[in-house]
Amino acid sequence: MRRHVLNRVAVGLLGLLMFLTATFFLARWMIPGDYTSNFAGGRAATSGLRARLGLDLPLWQQWLRWMESVLTFDLGEGANGRPVIDSILAALPWTLAMFVIGIGLAFWVGGKVGRWAGWRRKSLTATTIGAATLTSLFPPWLVFLVLYAGLNVLGFRPFNRLAALQFELWNGDVQPFQIWWKMLGTLAVLAGVVLLAMKLAGNPPRRRMVARVSAIAILPVSLGLWYLMGIGPWAMDLLAFLTFPVTVLFLVVVGDIILVMAAAMDGTAGSDFVTAARAKGLSERQVRDRHAGRVALLPALSRLTAALPFALGGIVIIEASFGALGGYRIPIPGMSSVLFGSLRQRNIVLTLGGLVVVGIITLLVRIGLDIAIAVLDPRVKMEADAHG
Amino acid sequence: MAEARSSWVRPWLKAFWSHWEAKAGAAILAIFTVMAFGHPILLGTAWRESIYDPRAGYDPFIRHPSTPSWQHFLGTDAFGKDTFSMLMAGITPSLIAGTVAAIVTSVVGLAVAAAGATSRRADRSLGLLVDAALYIPVPVVMLILGADPRADRLTPFVFGLLFGLLTGLSAGALVMRGHALPIMAAGYVDAARISGASTRQVIGRHLLPSLVPLAGVYMVLGAAGAVVTQGFLSWLSYTATYSDWGTLVYWAIVTKDLTGAPQWAALIAAGAALSLLTLGFHLIAVGFRRAAHAPLTGKVALPKPKAGAAPLTKPAVEAGQIRQR
Numbered sequence: 001m002r003r004h005v006l007n008r009v010a011v012g013l014l015g016l017l018m019f020l021t022a023t024f025f026l027a028r029w030m031i032p033g034d035y036t037s038n039f040a041g042g043r044a045a046t047s048g049l050r051a052r053l054g055l056d057l058p059l060w061q062q063w064l065r066w067m068e069s070v071l072t073f074d075l076g077e078g079a080n081g082r083p084v085i086d087s088i089l090a091a092l093p094w095t096l097a098m099f100v101i102g103i104g105l106a107f108w109v110g111g112k113v114g115r116w117a118g119w120r121r122k123s124l125t126a127t128t129i130g131a132a133t134l135t136s137l138f139p140p141w142l143v144f145l146v147l148y149a150g151l152n153v154l155g156f157r158p159f160n161r162l163a164a165l166q167f168e169l170w171n172g173d174v175q176p177f178q179i180w181w182k183m184l185g186t187l188a189v190l191a192g193v194v195l196l197a198m199k200l201a202g203n204p205p206r207r208r209m210v211a212r213v214s215a216i217a218i219l220p221v222s223l224g225l226w227y228l229m230g231i232g233p234w235a236m237d238l239l240a241f242l243t244f245p246v247t248v249l250f251l252v253v254v255g256d257i258i259l260v261m262a263a264a265m266d267g268t269a270g271s272d273f274v275t276a277a278r279a280k281g282l283s284e285r286q287v288r289d290r291h292a293g294r295v296a297l298l299p300a301l302s303r304l305t306a307a308l309p310f311a312l313g314g315i316v317i318i319e320a321s322f323g324a325l326g327g328y329r330i331p332i333p334g335m336s337s338v339l340f341g342s343l344r345q346r347n348i349v350l351t352l353g354g355l356v357v358v359g360i361i362t363l364l365v366r367i368g369l370d371i372a373i374a375v376l377d378p379r380v381k382m383e384a385d386a387h388g
Numbered sequence: 389m390a391e392a393r394s395s396w397v398r399p400w401l402k403a404f405w406s407h408w409e410a411k412a413g414a415a416i417l418a419i420f421t422v423m424a425f426g427h428p429i430l431l432g433t434a435w436r437e438s439i440y441d442p443r444a445g446y447d448p449f450i451r452h453p454s455t456p457s458w459q460h461f462l463g464t465d466a467f468g469k470d471t472f473s474m475l476m477a478g479i480t481p482s483l484i485a486g487t488v489a490a491i492v493t494s495v496v497g498l499a500v501a502a503a504g505a506t507s508r509r510a511d512r513s514l515g516l517l518v519d520a521a522l523y524i525p526v527p528v529v530m531l532i533l534g535a536d537p538r539a540d541r542l543t544p545f546v547f548g549l550l551f552g553l554l555t556g557l558s559a560g561a562l563v564m565r566g567h568a569l570p571i572m573a574a575g576y577v578d579a580a581r582i583s584g585a586s587t588r589q590v591i592g593r594h595l596l597p598s599l600v601p602l603a604g605v606y607m608v609l610g611a612a613g614a615v616v617t618q619g620f621l622s623w624l625s626y627t628a629t630y631s632d633w634g635t636l637v638y639w640a641i642v643t644k645d646l647t648g649a650p651q652w653a654a655l656i657a658a659g660a661a662l663s664l665l666t667l668g669f670h671l672i673a674v675g676f677r678r679a680a681h682a683p684l685t686g687k688v689a690l691p692k693p694k695a696g697a698a699p700l701t702k703p704a705v706e707a708g709q710i711r712q713r
Contacts, residue, residue, distance in 0.1 A: 011519055018520035026529075128409070128674055136666035138616060140623050141637050141659035144650070263677055302566075306522070306559035310613060313527030317620050324624065325641060339528055340535055351532055359523045366522075 008370040012363050019359045024066045027352050075353035084353035087338055092357060093180030094334035097242060098315050100187065102249035107304075109250075110257030115296065117258065118265025119288045127262060134255030139314070140321040143248050147325065150244065166237050176333075179234045186225050190218060245332060248318050253311065260303045264296035271295075298377055305369050308362055400601065403679040410675025416668030420479050427476040440470045442477035453643070453651055462653045466643040471636070471654045475661060478632035481622075482615050482665055485548040489614035490669065492552025494607030497560030501568040501599055502591050511565070518565065521558040526551060527617045534621040547621075548614055555610035563606060564599055571595055604676030612666040612673075619662050633658045 057065075069075060075084035117127035165176065194214040201207045226235040268274060269292070277291040278284075304311075319336035323329060331337075338354040404410050431437055439447045446468040447460070454464045462471035500518065504511035530551055534542055542550075571577065571594065580590055622634035640655035 011516070014516060015519035015523060018516070019523035022520070022524070132667055132670040132674065133663065136612060136616075136663045136670055138619055138633075138637065138659050138662045138666075140620065140634075140641075141655070141662070144637075144641050144655070148650075259674075303563075306562050309522065309525040309558060310527060312525045313617070316525075316528055317531075317617075320624070321620075340531055355525075355528075355532075358525055358528070362523050362525075 004374050005367070005371055009367055012366055016359055016363050020067065020070055020356065021063065023352055023355050023359075024063055026355075027348060070356055075356065076349045084350055087350060088335075088353055088357050089181075090175070090177040091333055091335050091338045091354075093177050093184055094332055095315055095319065095336075096184055096361075097180055097238075098245055098249055098319070098334065099312075100184070101242065102246045102315070103253060103311060105246070106250050106253040106257055110254040111261050111297070111300065113254075114258040114261025114300075115265055115288065115293050118262035118296070119269070119292065121266075121269075124262060124266065127258060131255035131258040131262070134251055135259070136255075137252060139248065139252060139317050140325070142251065143244075143318065143321040144325055146244060146248055146251075147330070165241055169234055169237055174234060176234075176238060179231050179238060182229060182231055183222075183226060183235050183238070186222055186229070190222060190225075194218075244330070245318060245322060248321075249315060252314055252318070256307065257300065260300045261296060264299045265292060267299075268292040268295050294376065298373060301369055301373050301376070305366055308365060308369075312358060312362070400597075400679060404675050407675045407678045409671045409678065413668045413671030413673075413675060416664060416671070417483075420483055420665055420668070423476050424479040424483055427473070427479070430476075431473075435470075435473065440473045442469065442474045445469050445473065456653050462657050463651070465639060465651060465654060471651075471657065474636055474654075475633070475657055478636060478658070478661075479665075481544040481632045482618060482662065484544040485551070485618045486611040486615040486665065486669060488545055488548030489552035489555065490607040490611035492549055493556040493560050493610030494603040496553055496556025497564045497606055498596065498599060498603050500557065500561035501564040502595060504565055505568055505572050505591055505595055506587050514561070515565065518558065518561045521554065522562060524554055524558060526554045526558070527613065527620075529554065530617050531621060531624070535624075544618065547618055551614040551617065552607075552610055555606070555613065560603070560606040560610065564602055567599060567602055568595055571598055601676050601680030605673045605680070608669045608673035608676065611669045615662065615666050615669070633662045637662075 073085050075088070077083055113127065114131075117123050170176070194210070197210045197214070198207050201210045223232070223235075226232050265288075271292075273295070274287060274292055277287045282291075316334070316336040316339060319332045319334045320340070323331040323336070335354055335358070338350055339358075340351060431440060437445070439445050447454075447464060447470070450457075450459075450464070452464045452468040453466045454460060456463045460470050460472065462475065464470055465474075500514055504514045530547065533550070534547075572590075577590055577594055580594060585593070619632065619634035619637075622632050623638045624634075636654055636658035640651040640658065644650045
């Protein structure tokens with residue numbers, strides 16, 4: 001299994017290299033001429049500037065310089081003189097938090113609903129239609145309706161507080177992205193602890209026990225940790241602020257996961273291993289959840305690998321939708337602001353930096369998914385054992 | 389070749405049509421197509437162009453914006469333009485982008501899978517290409533391209549082309565290559581090779597027939613993604629050269645009245661139209677998927693062997709050329 005994962009990492013890195021090369025050429029295409037042609041200064045002045053910026057070098061040397069700057073995370077400066085990497089580090093946690101909470105919830109709920117619907121054939125049609133409708137909603141439209149319903153129709157005045165960060169909390173030196181990084185770091189550590197505990201637990205029933213306990217405990221434990229770290233109120237405010245965006249993201253993504261999971265469950269019906277499990281005398285629920293469900297999870301996970309670029313695109317689109325809704329505008333300073341917030345000012349440097357970071361995140365998530373698939377799929381383990 | 393094609397296309401089409409999802413999806417697309425073609429005809433006959441023109445129309449007899457009425461099915465916007473006419477005019481860009489994306493996605497995915505089947509080395513280098521393409525956040529890249537000042541070159545056709553190319557090369561090719569591998573390693577392919585079939589014949593008769601339903605699923609998902617992304621691009625009013633449903637949604641929200649209520653008729657109609665078109669593509673995808681799983685659900689009868697046709701063999705059944713009961 002280790003060999004399989006290492007192999008995947010190597011292939012992934014090679015792919016990332018090709019993607020970065022592609023962004024290099026995208027930049028050359030997006031900026032006609034070069035940077036120095038923005039200035040009037042005579043040929044002598046521009047050629048001096050060209051030499052200083054390395055624009056007179058042959059293409060492959062420029063490419064090497066681009067790769068070097070990517071590897072050292074020196075992604076240049078934006079129009080306001082702020083290093084691009086700082087802008088990205090400030091924007092990234094918003095998108096990451098949406099990704100972790102929204103996609104995580106959608107996978108959990110959608111997996112359960114899809115499992116149930118795919119198993120119970122009678123409800124398959126209704127679920128299919130509902131899920132397909134959810135996935136085909138137009139994000140800006142949905143964002144507006146959710147906001148309008150929350151603020152005006154339901155009349156929950158607390159909702160007004162959800163639509164903005166509370167000023168009295170944030171008027172000090174505290175920046176939202178610092179809190180986000182602390183929160184995400186805590187969650188990552190907790191996830192590591194849970195994985196370690198599952199590995200130590202040994203046999204499946206005990207492992208299931210660990211999974212169940214951690215699923216219940218993760219929210220109170222992380223909240224407690226945040227209060228102990230002294231960032232409790234800020235963390236709660238940020239989570240409350242994300243209520244609307246995460247709701248929309250959940251609604252858009254969950255339908256797709258239901259569709260995939262239901263189709264995969266439908267595919268396992270009538271398989272020999274299902275018949276064998278029934279013949280052993282297992283209850284219908286055990287057959288569904290432990291046997292068919294586990295097999296059906298594999299296509300759903302590999303489908304997620306293929307859908308990852310689209311999921312990231314979806315998050316960015318939802319973020320941008322919140323930021324451009326006329327009177328209902330709720331700007332979310334996430335990756336959308338980096339990726340195309342300043343494109344109209346021809347600030348391509350920021351966009352390129354954003355694409356690089358999106359590529360790196362894609363690599364990390366894909367490695368995570370590969371590991372999950374390798375753990376769940378006994379064929380991978382057997383193949384690796386056969387190869388020694 | 390023509391004979392070989394008719395042997396699997398017809399039962400497969402039958403399997404596809406036997407599902408109501410496929411029929412509903414096709415009906416939705418058909419209605420939109422009829423509306424798109426009907427719009428210029430309506431403008432020439434029943435609708436006076438000075439009132440109903442989607443870009444410059446104005447009804448001088450009522451106040452604007454107006455609520456739905458018999459003259460204006462969905463009312464008029466704040467500038468006096470007829471909403472229903474704008475809705476009909478907005479069908480064409482979305483439909484073109486979606487359809488082109490659908491075709492290009494499936495063709496690219498199939499081509500990569502087929503090219504990978506020719507040799508091991510080709511498969512390896514193509515696999516690397518697909519792996520790299522999977523890093524491209526397709527909707528984001530399309531939005532970045534659309535924000536370029538030269539975006540007026542990004543017509544619906546070009547948009548669909550690019551979106552389909554990127555989707556087919558990444559998600560489509562990934563899945564189709566994954567399905568091509570076990571087929572090319574199957575015993576009946578070895579048998580075909582031993583009996584003298586060329587690589588081209590193996591691909592044409594064994595590989596492609598079983599990949600086409602799958603290509604259908606991904607082509608349609610690519611189409612749905614293209615429709616939503618293109619709508620979003622025009623919603624951001626980046627593609628200002630033509631107006632479509634995205635712009636309609638945008639103006640319905642922006643030109644709200646004093647209580648903060650939007651132009652409900654335009655908002656709901658345009659958003660619903662976009663969702664309905666996407667839903668149509670999705671439903672066709674579900675039909676494709678059902679047809680691909682027909683051996684499991686067992687809804688299609690085995691076709692009767694024609695006189696002079698090759699006898700039905702197990703490999704042919706496994707290859708998905710023939711749906712078994």
